[in-house]
Amino acid sequence: MRIGIIGGGPGGAVAAATLARSGHEVHIFENEVFPRFHIGESLLPCNMTVYEAIGLPSEQFTAHHYQPKHAAHFELSGSGRCCRFPFSDGLPGDPPSIFQVERSKFDHMLLKHAVAQGALLHCPSKVTSVDLPSDDKSLPVLHIEGAAAGAPGQMQVDFVIDASGRETLLARQLGLVDRDGDLMRAAVYGHVAELPLAPGAERGDISISKSAAGWAWAIPLEQRKWSVGLVLKREVVVKGGTAHDIFANNIPFFPEFKARLAGQVPEPARTTPNISYRVRQRLGRRWALIGDAGGFADPIFSSGVLLATRSGWKLGKALSAGGALANLEEWKIGTDHDLATFISFIKLWYDGHFIENLFFADVRDPGIYQGIISLLAGNTTSLENKFLAMLNRRMLAQKNKTLIMN
Ligand SMILES: Cc1cc2nc3c(=O)[nH]c(=O)nc-3n(C[C@H](O)[C@H](O)[C@H](O)COP(=O)(O)OP(=O)(O)OC[C@H]3O[C@@H](n4cnc5c(N)ncnc54)[C@H](O)[C@@H]3O)c2cc1C
Known part of the structure; x- marks a missing residue:
């Protein structure tokens, strides 16, 4: 398959490395020349699973003196x-x-790694719009501007991954961005x-x-x-x-x-x-949004890079397993769950004194303490996590309240 990836930040680079390692023809279009400044420098422990899976073990981080x-x-x-x-x-x-990690160095390391795995980098190259297929027979076409040597003006691909970060290229083109739930920060x-x-x-x-x-x-x-x-x-x-x-x-x-x-x-x-902004749909016919291109709430728990890279990695695996017309529903459920879990945790942070009582209490329930740490590490799926179970109950209660009010 030929896959076009818009953006070479952590989400795009990890998706590219995953797909290139499975033998796909991967094109990354990155607008900025790396190394470049980016905010978002604290990673979560569960990130390491993703980096190891794409061939970047912790020794590489140690060697770079992070x-x-x-x-x-x-x-x-x-x-x-x-x-x-x-x-x-x-x-x-x-x-x-x-x-x-200082992101200028880290993002560059990830992008170079994606290229070393076989991904083709076009940089500086800006994707200006995408023609999306209207039926099962046609394919997406990327429109590209840029000074990269040999940069194509347009490219037909089997699947397009938007990893354009806060630029939210596809979501804006499709009118999917809104400020519902905006935390006004x-x-x-x-x-x-x-x-x-x-x-x-x-x-x-x-x-x-x-x-x-x-x-x-x-x-x-x-x-x-x-x-x-x-x-x-x-x-x-x-x-x-x-x-x-x-x-x-x-x-x-x-x-x-x-x-x-x-x-x-x-x-x-x-x-x-x-x-904060929300994107109403992250998966369509031959396209998917990963990382900040699919919405962002707040950086309080340093979850942004984890969610972007985990989503890119899992999407790469799902596409490799089933082709462009794969049933990506499982990927979507997992990505939606990750984002919803962190949004719920973030809302708790801003919810009066609730978090103060949980975090700063002299005496804490040991299961809740362990569960908070597990979620702070980025584990959003453990069935053993008492704190996560509490958060899930809150999410459900809020969903039911919204349904009743509507
Ligand atoms: C104040 C603040 C603090 C944060 N702190 C943390 C933190 O401590 N830890 C953490 O994990 N996260 C943090 N985040 C979140 C983190 O920055 C993002 O979640 C993360 O960078 C998302 O990665 P990404 O690959 O989706 O997008 P990005 O890293 O933004 O990468 C997108 C790339 O796409 C390129 N691009 C955009 N448009 C185009 C186009 N049209 N054509 C070609 N290329 C394009 C851009 O140049 C960019 O390189 C923070 C965010 C904010 C706002």
């Missing part, structure tokens, strides 16, 4: 309360660690020099600080480079002036984090003004 990550640390700003969730306390079988972020550890945190942890204004992250990338960011109400960011001013003016809402920053403001600072 910072090992063993836990997620949370702090309730202004209260002195903290909690640390080491992944080794998760459910049996969950991977105990992963890495923090925006982010401001960048890199600073080394920070002291939060109380109770250990080297390599992601540290999250929660306050009434929103939440803040600190991710160690290298000895002297940390990623820091604030997620705030959208209007605060949109009306807050320059990215530098937004960061500097809102850091006082996180007093302990402010003290650790000791006056540092990321330079350059960047913003993402509309974090």
